Amino acid sequence: MGLEFTKDSFLITRVDEIIKWARKNSLWPMPMGISCCAIEMMAFAGPRFDVSRFGSEAFRFSPRQSDLMIVAGTVTYKMAHVVRKIYDQMPDPKWVIAMGACTSSGGMYRSYPVVQGIDLFVPVDVYVAGCPPRPDNLLKGLMEIQKKIERGEKPGQREKVYVAESTMV
DSSP states (O other): OOOEEOTTSOEEOOHHHHHHHHHHTOOOEEEEEOSTHHHHHHHHHSTTTOGGGGTOOOOOSSGGGOSEEEEESOOBHHHHHHHHHHHHHSOSSOEEEEESHHHHHOTTOOSTTBOSOGGGTSOOSEEEOSSSOOHHHHHHHHHHHHHHHHHTOOTTOSSOEEEOOOOOO
16 A cells, blocks of 8 residues: 655555545445355354454445445345345445355256346356355455455456355364
8 A cells, every 4th residue: 555654754645545445444245145145144244253353344234335245145036136226226336245156156056046146137246155155255255355445446347256165164
């Protein structure tokens, strides 16, 4: 980051660097716990994994107060319209994490009512692998979003990030 201290103890930086730092450290998640992955998302917010150290402990159940959508679980075509509507109501910039195999690719459900990946109707920034993914994997996904913000990337820009399943027991 472009922070400099002068000999008189003044901090000098650029305004855009401060904005990136503030956005990175104050992401407010909009949890879309549609299926079983939501249980792991609840653990991610709990004291054991302590997402508050990343500035994301304030889960907002109002899309107008959120800038990070975490979609967790199987998305059907009926639910896809609701997810898209909530995404559209979020203010810019908005980020999306696809949590779990069902959200990312339809998982084991190869049937007509299940969407085969939410990237068909919502731009996804980070895919978190697993069925269900462990909370530490979701933390890695959150850190990847923070890295994108720190680099100054826009949501949906550049390549997608895939967080591999953890080997932690």
